[in-house]
Amino acid sequence: MPDVKRIIGTVREVIRRWFDPSEVKRVGATPDYRFSLANERTFLAWLRTGLALIAGGLAAAQFLPPLPLRHLREVIAVALLLLGTTVAIRAVDHWARTERAIRLGEELPVSRFPAVLALLVALGALLLVVAVLVKGFGVR
Amino acid sequence: MTRDPGLQPERTRLAWRRTALALTVVTVLALRLALTGGVAGALLAALMVLLWVGALVALRGRAAGRGPGRVGTRTLPSVALAAAGLALLSVPLVLRGAW
Numbered sequence: 001m002p003d004v005k006r007i008i009g010t011v012r013e014v015i016r017r018w019f020d021p022s023e024v025k026r027v028g029a030t031p032d033y034r035f036s037l038a039n040e041r042t043f044l045a046w047l048r049t050g051l052a053l054i055a056g057g058l059a060a061a062q063f064l065p066p067l068p069l070r071h072l073r074e075v076i077a078v079a080l081l082l083l084g085t086t087v088a089i090r091a092v093d094h095w096a097r098t099e100r101a102i103r104l105g106e107e108l109p110v111s112r113f114p115a116v117l118a119l120l121v122a123l124g125a126l127l128l129v130v131a132v133l134v135k136g137f138g139v140r
Numbered sequence: 141m142t143r144d145p146g147l148q149p150e151r152t153r154l155a156w157r158r159t160a161l162a163l164t165v166v167t168v169l170a171l172r173l174a175l176t177g178g179v180a181g182a183l184l185a186a187l188m189v190l191l192w193v194g195a196l197v198a199l200r201g202r203a204a205g206r207g208p209g210r211v212g213t214r215t216l217p218s219v220a221l222a223a224a225g226l227a228l229l230s231v232p233l234v235l236r237g238a239w
Contacts, residue, residue: 018216018217019214019217033148034148037148037149037151037152038148040152040155040202040216041151041152041155043216043220044152044155044156044158044159045155047159047219047220047223048158048159048162050220050223050224051159051162051163051165051166051223052162054166054223054226054227054230055162055165055166055169057227057230057234058166058169058170058172058173058230059169061173061230061233061234062169062172062173074234074235077234078231078234078235081227081228081230081231081234082227082231084223084227085223085224085227085228088220088221088223088224088227089220089221089224091220092216092217092220092221095216
């Protein structure tokens with residue numbers, strides 16, 4: 001199974017890149033420190049976005065009353081927890097790739113992730129609006 | 141003294157502190173969930189406290205204003221993994237409450 005081996009190798013390479021500080025510093029030239037700081041703040045903003053989603057999930061699990069649909073509350077909570085986890089992990093990857101690009105003078109990495117996240121959150125909110133309306137107008 | 145029009149180090153320091161605060165709020169919420177969960181919950185709560193303390197220890201250099209270059213870049217993935225860990229440890233607690 002060469003494909004599985006290659007995928008595992010790629011994953012290991014990516015994780016090594018996250019955690020090995022010297023790896024990032026080995027490529028290219030040291031940029032203006034302000035660029036590194038801006039990249040770091042962008043990472044922190046994403047991490048706080050992830051933390052907000054996680055806090056939302058924890059609050060849904062503990063403070064929402066039981067919802068009319070069975071287990072809807074737990075589904076909302078777990079979905080938010082997993083979404084927040086994804087955002088936090090993705091933030092590290094994006095930060096590492098951006099730092100690399102800055103050092104090498106390459107184009108910054110582009111990503112569909114913000115659009116996908118926005119669509120997911122919007123879709124979730126719309127579904128909840130429908131749920132509230134259905135409940136409010138008493139479809140019995 | 142170099143000219144720094146954007147107060148970049150200060151903005152970054154404050155961003156780290158905001159993030160530490162957000163992480164603390166999440167930890168408190170997660171602990172509240174875990175401490176209603178008996179022995180297994182208490183075990184998870186202990187792990188959560190470890191993650192929180194670990195993240196704060198990792199980021200204290202950055203929150204004090206030591207920028208990239210002087211502090212290892214390992215800080216960033218460590219703090220993100222602590223956040224992910226808090227979320228993932230909470231998932232079984234949420235599911236256990238439901239079924």
